[in-house]
Amino acid sequence: MAAASRALNGRDGVDPCVRQRIQEVADELRYRPNRAARQLAGGRSSIIGLTLGNQFLVSSNYATALLGTIATAASTRAEGLMLIPDSGEQNSSVDNFLHDGMVDGVIISAMAVGSGWIEEFLDSPLPTIMIGAHPDRNDVHVVDVDNQVAARDAVEHLFDNGHRRIGAVTGPRSRVDSHRRLAGYYQAHERHGIAVDPELVIAGDYSNASGYEAADDLFAKEPDAIFAMNDDMAYGIVKRAHEQRVDIPGDISLIGFDATNPRGPINTPVTSMVQPFAKIANVAVQSLIALVEGKEVPREQLLRSELQRGQTVRDRSQA
Amino acid sequence: MAAASRALNGRDGVDPCVRQRIQEVADELRYRPNRAARQLAGGRSSIIGLTLGNQFLVSSNYATALLGTIATAASTRAEGLMLIPDSGEQNSSVDNFLHDGMVDGVIISAMAVGSGWIEEFLDSPLPTIMIGAHPDRNDVHVVDVDNQVAARDAVEHLFDNGHRRIGAVTGPRSRVDSHRRLAGYYQAHERHGIAVDPELVIAGDYSNASGYEAADDLFAKEPDAIFAMNDDMAYGIVKRAHEQRVDIPGDISLIGFDATNPRGPINTPVTSMVQPFAKIANVAVQSLIALVEGKEVPREQLLRSELQRGQTVRDRSQA
DNA sequence: TTGTACGCGTTATCAC
DNA sequence: GTGATAACGCGTACAA
Numbered sequence: 001m002a003a004a005s006r007a008l009n010g011r012d013g014v015d016p017c018v019r020q021r022i023q024e025v026a027d028e029l030r031y032r033p034n035r036a037a038r039q040l041a042g043g044r045s046s047i048i049g050l051t052l053g054n055q056f057l058v059s060s061n062y063a064t065a066l067l068g069t070i071a072t073a074a075s076t077r078a079e080g081l082m083l084i085p086d087s088g089e090q091n092s093s094v095d096n097f098l099h100d101g102m103v104d105g106v107i108i109s110a111m112a113v114g115s116g117w118i119e120e121f122l123d124s125p126l127p128t129i130m131i132g133a134h135p136d137r138n139d140v141h142v143v144d145v146d147n148q149v150a151a152r153d154a155v156e157h158l159f160d161n162g163h164r165r166i167g168a169v170t171g172p173r174s175r176v177d178s179h180r181r182l183a184g185y186y187q188a189h190e191r192h193g194i195a196v197d198p199e200l201v202i203a204g205d206y207s208n209a210s211g212y213e214a215a216d217d218l219f220a221k222e223p224d225a226i227f228a229m230n231d232d233m234a235y236g237i238v239k240r241a242h243e244q245r246v247d248i249p250g251d252i253s254l255i256g257f258d259a260t261n262p263r264g265p266i267n268t269p270v271t272s273m274v275q276p277f278a279k280i281a282n283v284a285v286q287s288l289i290a291l292v293e294g295k296e297v298p299r300e301q302l303l304r305s306e307l308q309r310g311q312t313v314r315d316r317s318q319a
Numbered sequence: 320m321a322a323a324s325r326a327l328n329g330r331d332g333v334d335p336c337v338r339q340r341i342q343e344v345a346d347e348l349r350y351r352p353n354r355a356a357r358q359l360a361g362g363r364s365s366i367i368g369l370t371l372g373n374q375f376l377v378s379s380n381y382a383t384a385l386l387g388t389i390a391t392a393a394s395t396r397a398e399g400l401m402l403i404p405d406s407g408e409q410n411s412s413v414d415n416f417l418h419d420g421m422v423d424g425v426i427i428s429a430m431a432v433g434s435g436w437i438e439e440f441l442d443s444p445l446p447t448i449m450i451g452a453h454p455d456r457n458d459v460h461v462v463d464v465d466n467q468v469a470a471r472d473a474v475e476h477l478f479d480n481g482h483r484r485i486g487a488v489t490g491p492r493s494r495v496d497s498h499r500r501l502a503g504y505y506q507a508h509e510r511h512g513i514a515v516d517p518e519l520v521i522a523g524d525y526s527n528a529s530g531y532e533a534a535d536d537l538f539a540k541e542p543d544a545i546f547a548m549n550d551d552m553a554y555g556i557v558k559r560a561h562e563q564r565v566d567i568p569g570d571i572s573l574i575g576f577d578a579t580n581p582r583g584p585i586n587t588p589v590t591s592m593v594q595p596f597a598k599i600a601n602v603a604v605q606s607l608i609a610l611v612e613g614k615e616v617p618r619e620q621l622l623r624s625e626l627q628r629g630q631t632v633r634d635r636s637q638a
Numbered sequence: 639t640t641g642t643a644c645g646c647g648t649t650a651t652c653a654c
Numbered sequence: 655g656t657g658a659t660a661a662c663g664c665g666t667a668c669a670a
Contacts (some may be wrong), residue, residue, distance in 0.1 A: 002641060005665055015639060032418040036364065037663030039355035040646045047401070047421075071404035075412055080421055082366070083400045085390035099351035102366075102399055194387060212585050239585060242561075266531050266558060292595055321657060324649060334655060356647030359662045 007031065012289035039101070044302060047080035048288055049103035051121070053112025054086050060206075060232065061260035062275070066131065069281035077285060085116055098124050107131060107284050110144075112176060127291035129284050133176040133300075141291065142300045143284045147177045150273045150305035151184025151229070152191075154255050157271075157307055158225045159192050162316030167200040167223035169214045169233050175206070178306055181229045181257065197221075204233050207260055211236025224316070225253035234270045238312075254304045259308045269310035276303050285312045325351065325377075328581060358420070362628035367607055368397035368422035370440070372431025373405050378552065379525075380579035381594070385428060385450065388532050388600035405434055423611045426603050427448060427499045429463075433493060446610035448603050452619075460610065461619045462603045466496045469592045469624035470503025471510075473574050474546055476590075476626055478511050481635030482543035483573055486519040488533040490557070494525070500548045500576060523552050530555025538565055543635070544572035544634050550580045553589045557631075568633035587628035590617050 007014045007022040041044045041301050052063050060221045074081040082103055094117045110132025112118050121128055121141055131143045158166050168185050171178030191198045204210035211233025218226055228234035234256030248254050256272040263269055287297045326333045326341040358364045371382050393400040401422055413436045429451025431437050440447050441459055449461045477485050487504050490497030508515045521536050523529035530552025547553035553575030560567050567573050575591040582588055606616045
C-alpha cells in the first residue's frame, strides 16, 4: 500500500521489479488517485485559480488568448484551472477561495487591478503570480512581456521604414504596461535623436472606441505613422481611416501591440508586436507551482516580443 | 463537533440556542470548512467542469458571454468552476476528470461537438448538461434558447416591417441550432403564406468571414432583407455592405441572432435575437446540480428569446 | 526495501 | 437534542 503510493508518485525506495508490477496492476484496474484524499493527506489541491477581472466579459482578445493558453499550460502540468469570477464587492466569495483550500495559488491578470478584491489575494499568504505589473506594489511576482523593449522595437521599426513624425495612442493611466510602452516610445526617439512632439501622444484606454476617437485627433496633426499601444485601438483607427478616406499605409503607417487581431480575409492585417501568450502562460503556471512548493521565484520575469509584419507599415526610406 | 457540522450546514436537530452560539464562534474564528475533507466525507467536490471546445480560443462573443455567465451562476451557488481545455486527442486528461472526482459534473457547450472526447463525457456516468443540442444523440440533457421560435420571430419581424423577399445565411451543418433556426425561417414563411426561394438560402458557418462572403451572393439576388443566423455573420454582411455601397437598412434590412455584438459607438447596432445567457447559465448550473443530487431533470429546457431592436431593419409596411 | 498505523477535516451513524 | 465514533482514500513517518 505504501509501496504503491511511492511507486505511483515516482518516489524512490521501491524495488524496480515491484514498481513495475504495481504500475501494471494500476493500469489494469484503471486506478486514479482520488484528488480529495490526496489533498487532505498532502495539503495540496493541484488546482490553481485564475482571475481576469471584469474586463474579460467584454471579450477582449487579449483576455481570451490568455485564458486559453493558461488552461492548456495548467492541464499540461496536471493542474486544474479554476475560474474566479469577479464577485463585485461581495468579498465573501474571495474569502472562501482563500481559506477553504480549493486552490493552491492564484494567477491574477493586471486587467483585474482596480477591482479592490484583488488586493485580498495579494495580501493573503496564498501564492500569487500577476500577469502584468501592479501599479502600486512591487512586492508581487510578475510575469509579462517586456513592454518597454517591445514598444521601443515597434517604434524603431517605424523609424527604420523612414518615418519620423510618429503619433501614439496610450492605454489607460492605471495600467503599468501602458506606461512602459510609452517609455519605450520615448526611448526609441532618444536613440534616434528625434524629439517627441507631445501633441502626437493621445490618451486612450485600450478600447476599440478610444482608438476610433483618437484617430481624428491624430489625422489632423498629420503624422507619418501611428503607434497604437494595443490592437483593439489599432482597429478603431483602421475603421476611422476607412471612413475618412485616409489610406493606411499609403498616407499613414500604423503599428499595434498584442497581435491579437484575428487575421482573416476580412480584417486588415495590422503590423503588431506579438504577445508570447504560450510562453507567458507556461512561465506563470510553472512559477506559481514553484511558489506553492516553497521555491524561490524571480520577482519579475519579462519575455521577449517579436514583430509580426502586417500590411500597415509602408517603407518610406527609399522614396 | 457533530452538532457544529449540522448547525453550519443548516440541518435540523440542533437546539436553536446552541446553533446560534456555534455560529458566533465560527464567525469569530473565521472558520471555513475544508473542501477536501468535505469532499472526502460527503463524496461531492462542489466543483463543476465546463468545456467549450476549440472554438472558444477563436474568441467568439458567444463563447465569452457563456463563460462569464456560467462562472457567475456557479459562484452564486458556491460551486467552483473548472475549465476543461480541449486536450486534442490526448484523452488521458479527460480520463482524469472522469475518475479522480475533481468535478461533480460537466457542462458541455454544443460548440465542442466534433471534438471526439466530448463523447467520453456523455458516455460516462458523470452527470452532464449540454448547452445546445447534440446532433446525434437525444439522450442527453439540454439547455438552450428555443432556436426555432426565436428564428421564426426574427423572420416575422421582417414580415411585419413589410419585407417579403428574405434571404438567409445558415450556420454549419453540424450544428443543430442552425437547423432549428432554418426551420423557424421556413415556418415563418408558411405562416405568412409566402414561398421560400431556395436561392436565397446561403450556407455559412457562423464565422465573420462566411457572412462577408455570403453577402455578395445575396446582394446579387436583391432580397428585401437578410436573416443572418448569428451576429458574427451579420457583421460580416455589414462590412461587405459598406464596401459595396449597399445601404443597410436603406436598400436591405438585416437581422442577426445572439445579440453578441458589442454595442459601442463604432459598431452598427444590428437588430438581433437575444441569447438569454444569464438564464441559460443559471438553468444549466441548477440542472447539473440537480442531476448530481440524483433528481430528475427535463431532457430539454428551451428558453425564450427577445428581439433586440437595432438600426438595421427599415419599416417598409407604410411606404 | 517493505508493511503498519496514524492523521488530514469533515460528514454520517449511532447509541445515549 | 447531543456527542462519541467510524468511515472517506491517500501520504508518510516509523518500525520491522
